[in-house]
Amino acid sequence: MYAATALLLLLAMGMTLVRALRGPTVFDRILAVNMFGTSTVLMVSVVSFMHHVTDMTDIALIYALLSFTGTIAVLRFVEIDHERREMERAEQEREVLP
Amino acid sequence: MSLLLDVLSWVLLLSGGLLSIVSAFGVLRLPELFQRMHSATILDTLGAGLVLSGLILQAGFTVISFKLFLVFLLLALTTTTAAHALAKSALADGIYPKGIDPEVVRAGLSEGLPGRQRIATDRARERVAPPASPQEDPPPQPSEEGGPPWA
C-alpha cells in the first residue's frame, strides 16, 4: 500500500517537474518547486514507513521547515530582480532623454 | 479494530495519492498561473492531510505520530502563506488572472495599502524618478495615487 502511494506521489512529482522545466514564468517555476517540496515531504514520510525506518520523519520535518525558507528566498530575489530591471530601464530612459 | 484501522489508513493513503495526481495534473495542464495555483493547493492541504493522517493511523499513539502531525501543521501553515506571497508577487510583477480587468486589480492592490507598503513597482518607479521635477518636458511621471503606466 505504501508502495502504491509512493508511486502515485512519484507520478505527481514527475508532472510537477515538467511544469518546473517548462515555466513559462518564474512564478510557475516557484509554484512547481514549492509543490515538489510538499510531495517530497510526503514521499519521505511514506518511504520511511515502507522501510520501517521511522527516523526519517525527522527529515520530512526538516524539509517542511526549510523548503518554505527556500521559497521565501526565491520570492524575495524575484522582487529584487524586478526592481533591478525597473532601475535599469530607468537608467536607459535617462540616457536617452537628455 | 486493527483491520478497520488498516483499511481506513489505506483508503486515506490511496485517496491522498490520487489527489496528488489530480493536483499535479492540474498544475501541468491548466492554462495560466492563478489556475495552476488553485490546483496546487489541493495537494498542499487536502492531499498532504490525507496521506499524513493515513500514516498517523498506522503509527498509532507514538512520537512518530506527533512528528507527522507537526509536519502537517507546518505544511498547512507554510504552503498557504507561500501561495499568498507568490500570488502577491506575481500581481506586482504584472501577471493578472485572465478575464479580469488589470485596472481593477491594480486599484485593489494599491488602495488597501498605506503609502509605505505599496507594491514593488510603484516604489521602484518613484525611487528612480523623484516626483517633483520642475523640468520642461519631463519623463512620463507616475502620479502619486493613480498608479504608473505599466510597461
Place this chain on the structure above:
Amino acid sequence: MIAEHAIILVVVLPLLVAPLCVLLGRGTLAWGAATLAVWSSFGLALHLLGRVLEEGVLRYQLGGWAPPVGIEYRLDLAGALVMTIVTAIGAVVLPYSFASVRREIDEHRHAWFYACLLLCFAGLLGITVTGDAFNLFVSLEISSLATYVLVSIGRDRRALTAAFRYLLLGTVGATFYLIGVGFLYQMTGTLNMEDMARILTEARPDGLGPVHSTKTVRAALAFLTVGTFLKIALFPLHVWLPNVYAYAPSVVSAFLSATATKVAILVLLRVFYTVDGKATPFDALPIADTMVPLAIVGALVASFVAIYQRDVKRLLAYSSIAQVGYMAIGIGLATQAGLAASLLHMINHAIMKGTLFLAVGCIVYRVGQTRLEGLRGVGREMPLTSTALVLGGLSLIGVPLTAGFVSKWALLQAVLADSHWIVAALILLSSLLSILYVGQVIHVLLLRKRPPGAAPIQEAPLWMVLPTLVLAIGNLWFGIASDQAAEVSRQAAEFLIREVAP
C-alpha cells in the same frame, strides 16, 4: 609526553592556533602566535626526522583506535623529509611575513591571513604524516581551501580571477582524488593505506586473479593520478599556476612555491608506492610512458615561455613548472636512483624557489611592482637582496657548488643509468634555457642603470632580508655539503621502493 605525541602535535598545534589567531583579532598578536606555532612545529619536525632516521616508521593511533578501525598517522622517511621542508620554509617565511604582510595586505585582514596561513600549513603537514587515504583528502581540502583564500587576500584584483581558476581546477583535482579513493574503498573495504595495499594483492573473492587487476582499481588509479597531476601542475595541467604565483602576495608565493607542489608530489608517491606499491602501478597503467614525455615537454615549454615573461614573479612561476617537470621525470623512471633524485630535487627546489620569491618580495616591498622594466638597476641599491637573488638564480640554473647542481646531476645520472639519452639531452637543453631567463633577471637588476630621476631605494628591512639570506646560504650549504641530504633522500627512496618488493 611531547615526544610521544609529537607526530600529532606537529599538525594540531598550527591547526588550533589558527582559530586562536581569529580570537586574538589583532594582526601583531596573531603574527606572534602563528610564529610560535610554526617554530614549534619546525622543532617537532626536526625531532621526528631524527627519530625516523633512527627507528624507522613512526605510528600513532588517533583516538586510541587501532587501525583500520580508526585513523592512523604513519610517518615514513619520505613523509618526514617533506614535513621538514614544509616546516623549515614556514619557519623562515613567518618572520619575513611581518613587514611584508603589513605592506601588501589591508590591516583588518591580518588576523584572517595568519589563520589561513596556519591552516594551509597544517593541511600540508597533515598530508605528509597521514596513513589514511581519506584523511589525506581532508588535509588536502584544508590546505587547498586556505590556499585559495591566501592567494586572493591581497590588494591585487587580478589575484581574484587567478584564485578562482585555481579553485575550479583544484576542486576538480581533489574530486578526482576522492573518486579514486571511493573506487578503492569499493574494492578493498578499507581506507587505511597499508591495509589497502595488502588487500589489493589478495585474490578476489570470485577467484579472478588479484584485486589490483580489476577494472575498478585501474580506473581508481587513473583518477588518483590525474587528480594529483592537477595539484602538481604537471604540463598540460599547469594552467592555474602562473597567475596564482604571480598575483599572490609575496609571502604566499614564496610559501606555496616552496611547499605546495612538493606535498602534491608526495601524494603521488603515496598513491604509487604506499597504496598501490605491491601491485606495481607502473605495469598496470602506462604511467611511465606518459609521465616522462609530459614532464620533459613541460620542462622545455615552461622554460621557453619563461624567457618571454616581462614579470619576474610570472617568470619564476613558469620556471617552477619546469622544475616540477624534472621531479616528475625522476618519478616516471620508476627506479630507485630516479626517485632519490626527485626527492633531492624537491628539497633543493624548495630552498631555491623560496630564496627567489622571498628576494622578489623584498624588491616588491621597496619598489611596489614586479615588471622587469620597472626594476632596472634596483639590484645595485639593494645589495643583500640581490646577493640572495643571484645565489638562488645560480642554483636554479644548476651551477656547480649550488644545491641545484647536486640534484640535477643526480637526475642526469639516474636518467643515463636507464640509458635515456634523449631525455638527458633535453634536460640539458632546458637548463640552457634557464640560463637565459635567470640571466635576463640578473641583467636587468644589476647591469642596467636606474632611470634618471628615479627615487633612491633602500635595502629592505632587516627582518625580511635575514630570512632571505638564510635560505640563500642554504643553497650554498646544500650544494657543498650535499652528502647528508642525498643520503636521506636515497634512504627515503629505498624505503618507498622496498615497500613494493614484498
Place this chain on the structure above:
Amino acid sequence: MGVAIDIILLLFLLSIAFAACVTRNLFSAAMLFGIFSLISATLFVVLDAVDVAMTEAAVGTGVSTILILITLASTGYRVSPRPAGRQVLALAVSVVLGATMVYGTLDMPSLGSPDAPVHTHPIAQYYTEVSPVEMGIPNMVTPLLASYRGYDTLGETAVVFTAGIGVLALIGRRRRKDPLPIVEEFREGGANRHRVLRVISKQLIPPILLYACYVQAHGDFGPGGGFQAGVIFASGLMLFMLLFGVEHARRIIRPVVLEKLIALGLLIYGGVGLVNILQGGAFLDYRTLAHDPQHGLHYGILTIELGVGITVAAVITTIIYSFASHLRDHVMQRTLRLRQGADAAQTSPESGA
C-alpha cells in the same frame, strides 16, 4: 518496487541535470538545483542513508539555493553563449570522464551485495557489531563520525572554518568610518511588503531554532548531529534575515560575535583532543574523559558535536550575512548613483543657462 522508485528518481535527476545545463537562464538553473537536491535527498532516504539525507535536506533546500540566488541577484541572471570550440572540448572531457567511471564500475560488486569487500572486511563487522556494545550509542553513524574517524571530522570542521574565514577575508564588510547614506526605502529591509508572510513566518523561527537544538542533542539516537543542527540553526536566522532585512539581523547577532564563535567551535573540538593528551590518552581518545570509558565517549562526542554545531552555524550565518550585506550595499549604491544622476540631470540645464 524499491528498484522502480530508484529508477524513476534517477531519471528525474538526469532530466533535471540536463535541463540545468541547457538553460540560459541562471535563475531557473538555480531553482532546478533546488529540486535536484530534493530528489537526491529522497534517493538517500530510499537507500536508507538517513544522516546523509538529513544533511542534504538541510544544506540543499535552504542554504545553497539562497547563496546561489544572492550571487545571481548581484551579478545577473543571463549567461552569454560560449564559443563552440570550448564546448566541444568540455564535452570531450566529460565523455572521457564518464567513460572512465563506467569502466571503473564494470568490476565493482553490485549494489548491496553481501559479498562486497565493504561488507566482508573485518572493520565493517567491527562497526556494526562491536561498536554499539562498546559505545552504547544506537545510531551507528555518530560514533563512526565522531570517534572512530573523529579526526576526519575535526578536519572537516577546519574546512568549514576556513570557508568562513575566507568569505570574511574576501567580502566581509569593513566597519566604515563614513557609512553609506541610507536610502529611506531600505531602512526597513526584508519582505516589508508582505505583511501576512511576515506575521506567519515569524512564528516559525523559534520552532526552527528549537528543532536545531533537538537535532544537535539527538545525534546519538537518530539522524542528526552538530553539522545538521548548525545548518538548521543558521537557516532559522536566515529566515529572519529574509523577513526583516540583513541590517536588522546583523543587530540581533553581531558579525564580530559570529567571527569569534566560528573560532570557538573549532577550539572546543581541538581542545577536547588536547585534554585527552593531557590525561594520558591519544589525541581525541575520549575514553580518558571519565572513569567509565563509555561515559567518557559520550561526554567527548557531545562536546565535539557542540563544537561542530557552533562553528557550522556561525560560518553559514556569516557567509549569508556577508553575501546579503554585499548585495544590499550594491543595490543602495546603485540607487544613490541613479538619484545623483537624476539630480544632475535636473541641475545641468540651469547651470548651462
